[in-house]
Amino acid sequence: MTLERASAWAKYRKVRAWTEYLAEPLSDEDQCVQAMADASPTKWHLGHTSWFFETVVLRQFWPELSVYDAQFLYLFNSYYESLGPRQPRPQRGLITRPSVAQVKAYRAHVDAHIQAFIQRCDLTDWVLAFQAIELGLNHEQQHQELILTDVKYLLHQNPFGAVYRPQAGLVALHPQPLHCASHQATQHAPPRWLPFAGGLHSMGYTGHGFCYDNETPRHSVYLYPFEFASRLITCGEYLAFIEDGGYQNPAHWLSEGWSVVQACQWLAPLYWKQDTHGCWHVFTLHGELPLDLDQPVSHVSYFEAAAFASWANARLPREAELEVAFSEVEGGRSSDLQQAFGACWQWTSSSYDAYPGFKPFEGAVAEYNGKFMVGQLVLKGSSCVTPEGHSRASYRNFFPPSARWQFSGIRLARDL
Amino acid sequence: MTLERASAWAKYRKVRAWTEYLAEPLSDEDQCVQAMADASPTKWHLGHTSWFFETVVLRQFWPELSVYDAQFLYLFNSYYESLGPRQPRPQRGLITRPSVAQVKAYRAHVDAHIQAFIQRCDLTDWVLAFQAIELGLNHEQQHQELILTDVKYLLHQNPFGAVYRPQAGLVALHPQPLHCASHQATQHAPPRWLPFAGGLHSMGYTGHGFCYDNETPRHSVYLYPFEFASRLITCGEYLAFIEDGGYQNPAHWLSEGWSVVQACQWLAPLYWKQDTHGCWHVFTLHGELPLDLDQPVSHVSYFEAAAFASWANARLPREAELEVAFSEVEGGRSSDLQQAFGACWQWTSSSYDAYPGFKPFEGAVAEYNGKFMVGQLVLKGSSCVTPEGHSRASYRNFFPPSARWQFSGIRLARDL
């Protein structure tokens, strides 16, 4: 095996192993149940990510290989219309069979054949196959984050709470706790405002590594001078908004957001709970903890982020602004902007639209990103549960404005 | 231990063991998922039936004994308002913890303490305690039937079918297959019509064994002469209704039934499926089988039963008529009326109303039956999945008119 192939295989093994590490603390029951249509069972994530490699790598480049199980093509297709019918998303949790063990066997089969394929693939195929494997690994990393956000949502349905992993047991393998809490220096001081210059800027991926189709092509945008808060909004600052009647005052809210607040009776971010003594607690992957006022607020919807910004006499960032600023962080040119990556995804006021000249991936994966470009907002940065090395300044995460089960937080911006 | 107590304990063990036998073929995943609001997970049935003994026997008669787990009082209370808040019924499937293993440990705890209690209970308590245990066992038998109907519904959601138990493997322990199919002599010949006399009859439980509050008091009813078909309607006869356009012709349907037919696009009983060659198949607990035309039709709603009866120029039985007829079967006074018990529950046209002078059980179990006396119809007899010895002529099963996931069939009646 060439060094390049050996390195690809090593990376494959590492990413795949991390997925299984994430599933490890979960019983078969935990891995099977679906708590809401948007959140998939862990077992489904395990199967789907393997199906992705079978579909995009093995079946493309090794057509003689038999399909592992024709039923899995139906069960683990997420949303690819061109690949045929599939289990409806809200019914992924009804699949008690295949079992978790059978899905793990499927993973092992795929892993073994990817290894064999990396060895046997001829040179002409390798360039494309390597790209497909890269895509599969980045895809798997996205599902690693979803496993944690979806499990958190599921365990929260348990009326008596449930712990994914105790806080202590985590240190060795994952130095960063899975709740935003406590992994960053405390934030007593008010944020500073950091200025950025206007004018013609470039955005979109530049580099030689992997990126998604939606990050391209790199293109020019005209920006006006702006400033960013040096850090994310803390739970304490968000609590001040709550205590100032933020959830009772329509003046700060988008019309649709205000409807949601009333229909769903939102009074605080998802996972916050006030006890009868008025103390606030927050549900985390380590179970319920007292609210730490110095940690970044997380699990807020776009509607809440925008209302908070209005209340704070500021605004949310535009995507291009955040990309320009995060590029400086990435390039080591700015040390003042904290929490760009690794704390919370940061809502932008920019709709998830196609870049000028956008071309989707070719083949089945043309459906990967482009067909979701309506009704969603871009989030930039990454969160405490984003796998190491997965994000970058040009990365475009996106969710509908009412989504709260992701680790989504708030950075404020202002015009200069 | 007296003989009476020894016999009570033996019966307890036997009934409880049967519940566990029923759960045996199911994985933890199968036992955890809830496929619709009306159908509960097997794990919940396992927990709830134990909770019932803890609540109705142990906590009543052995108050010094600590509660096993206060959370279980919340999780496994079904609908007893007087016993406090409870897990909402449609969310029983979100409870991945406690695990199946933990619920089994709870069962073992309850069993051990029931055994100890039977030994230690003083004489004055025993009369009432014995009745409470009897109620608990009859209650558990009801849930045994529900485990099978609910699991059948769940496994049917699997797009590729799923087998609860292979047909062969069942014989030793349960001589009667779990699908209506094949356990009765074939039914080529048309049914005979058996006449019954009118006049003043009695209905309601008479005897010295256990019965539910809703079967009492025994009382007089005036009936007009009628006749019954000697056996249940077969799949073949029902197919003739389908092929005659029964599901397309509103003339035979109750108004609300016709709305349901159109809204839910019913074309046949639940679990029937027609393949592209026009052949009919039926999903059973043994997996999908070819439709056996000679077996009794099952899994029809009241709406379908009533439409079929109209199409057949007959009517459905009244509850009192069936009770009179089944009492003759029970008393060995009639050998002509077949399939009174053990095939399918038989829809009656009688609403589930209180008998004159009805008094609910006392205490928390006052909620057992009385509060459901509206909007439901009585079914008489028993089904192929009703536990041996559980039913009787005066037994009153009841479901809403659109329910189809029970083993419910059709016996025709006519005025004389």
Add this chain to the structure above:
Amino acid sequence: MTLERASAWAKYRKVRAWTEYLAEPLSDEDQCVQAMADASPTKWHLGHTSWFFETVVLRQFWPELSVYDAQFLYLFNSYYESLGPRQPRPQRGLITRPSVAQVKAYRAHVDAHIQAFIQRCDLTDWVLAFQAIELGLNHEQQHQELILTDVKYLLHQNPFGAVYRPQAGLVALHPQPLHCASHQATQHAPPRWLPFAGGLHSMGYTGHGFCYDNETPRHSVYLYPFEFASRLITCGEYLAFIEDGGYQNPAHWLSEGWSVVQACQWLAPLYWKQDTHGCWHVFTLHGELPLDLDQPVSHVSYFEAAAFASWANARLPREAELEVAFSEVEGGRSSDLQQAFGACWQWTSSSYDAYPGFKPFEGAVAEYNGKFMVGQLVLKGSSCVTPEGHSRASYRNFFPPSARWQFSGIRLARDL
């Protein structure tokens, strides 16, 4: 014209004129809008009752006569599947055209042709035609009551209230006000309990006048001794139930009723409103009035009636019991039972099932009653808005247990 025909025509004119009198205070807008699926616009009632005469009399017995307007056959068919497709019930309020004026012209056309038909109909047809006209008039009277209940519901949607007719202006034509209030002697004294004997009784229509198919055949029923409250429950008595926490205590409620109470946040009968000073007001066809504690409570659902009865240590009457008692009132054999007719319909605990030997009307009107015999409860008596002479002891009104927009009240019963 014979005297019989002249008399039929006179009765026809009188009933039809009353319908128009009821519509008189309403603007075209009031007559067009539909406030909920169960309540139809007045214009629709005006058209439908004329369509009924055109369909059941003119088209049956005068086939050469052209259809007035083929579109009206679609628009004004209520639920007769055998007469073809029809405007969906929840969309009756979208029909702004034909206008009220056009529907009135349709009424005039039907009236003129019914008059001509009565004169020209040959002797052999007359017997059947007379019965069809009788049915049409009784049908129209049912819609007269519905016009008022439906308009009341509509005007109540107006956030500022709205008056159907001022209380004063009504006296000449309708000596009885349209709200239950004030038309009966005040009810300070507690009701007396009047005993009735058990044994074999007869129920079902007996006589030579008109009755519906559902009132036949007359048949025997066995009753146990019972007693009735001499009058209906008053608003004051119902208020005591409210003030005793009746709407907060599940112990008195049927399971389904309790679900409705919580889902719909019921705190009092429909049309009751408590102001900020704690005073209760009630919306009537004369506008909002202070609650009169001595009047019979009205606009309660079956669920509320049953809960009140449980709270009062009594029960609701069975249909047969009320029919036996009302027959005595009708026959002048009892002067102690007050408010049998003309105050509020009285909920019974009897499901609306077919009588033994029930045969629907023949022809299209077979759908009149029989197809609704599931999921509903019988109400006996009549209300303050039931047309004079429309009801009788054997009359069977029926509504689902959650219906509140009818003038439905409570009479208590007890076993003896």
Add this chain to the structure above:
Amino acid sequence: MTLERASAWAKYRKVRAWTEYLAEPLSDEDQCVQAMADASPTKWHLGHTSWFFETVVLRQFWPELSVYDAQFLYLFNSYYESLGPRQPRPQRGLITRPSVAQVKAYRAHVDAHIQAFIQRCDLTDWVLAFQAIELGLNHEQQHQELILTDVKYLLHQNPFGAVYRPQAGLVALHPQPLHCASHQATQHAPPRWLPFAGGLHSMGYTGHGFCYDNETPRHSVYLYPFEFASRLITCGEYLAFIEDGGYQNPAHWLSEGWSVVQACQWLAPLYWKQDTHGCWHVFTLHGELPLDLDQPVSHVSYFEAAAFASWANARLPREAELEVAFSEVEGGRSSDLQQAFGACWQWTSSSYDAYPGFKPFEGAVAEYNGKFMVGQLVLKGSSCVTPEGHSRASYRNFFPPSARWQFSGIRLARDL
């Protein structure tokens, strides 16, 4: 009165008269009913536009004047949270009182007092008051278009169709028919592709007349070279998409659009209907007409517009591109781009986001535009029912991507 004031009054009279002209062919019933939550009754539009003048002009600048009717402040407030509670939008059609006549009296009152106010207003107030009147008139023009789109939707609910105005009767007062059909030269020839240069452009309102807050501030945007089709897509071209299986092929659709197509069973634009011979008809304000293949297709959602563009190997315009191109038309610098205004609103792929530096209007009307800036897409141009002089190149219309009841069509764009 100064000339300026006289001119303001003349404009006011003209705009207000046009609203009443639009309501003229409608009966009181037509004006009262609400066919869906998004479409308001004409009567409500008549009241709301008067309420707007009372609120924004009279109550602001003439505080001594009494409120006309306090109930109207509740009934005719559309969505202004800062002005207090209001009739819920989906229940606007339940308001049968006040009547159409009473709402017209309200209009007359407002008109008389606006006239008096224009005369008596002192000089210092006049500048602001003039702006408020201008806003009121532009607001009223928006509702003029909505009256027609909402009435069209209502009349289409009538199962037998209904005519708003016959085609012939319209010519004198409104030279342009209210259906897109026939008011533009026929479009046999394929469209030409017109190129536009990239680079730094300006967008946003520039001029001295009225504009909305959302059109400001004028700002720079960077565009890449593009080309536009010289005219809108015709019904014939859209029919080719339908006949090529466009509504059956998910490949062209956004994911959410494909869900809507299936859930709502869309097969063609709103108002299109295919008869049993395969001929297409279209419902218009003049009633149902044969489909004219040469007219611009209208009443398509964003989802359909985007799917068509994908099928045609093109894309939808960005807002800035259309604004640049329409500015040339407006400035008389381009005669090749047809149907910029007066045919159909043109969907853009640009989300309705705030411009850099956007500041809402001050006071209550701050809620006019800003709070809707999420989940909607911009449409540019104007339609055949947009009032003369109401639109301009910088105008930003906006609707959710599934909206079809507006006169919305398709212009194609391509990258150069």
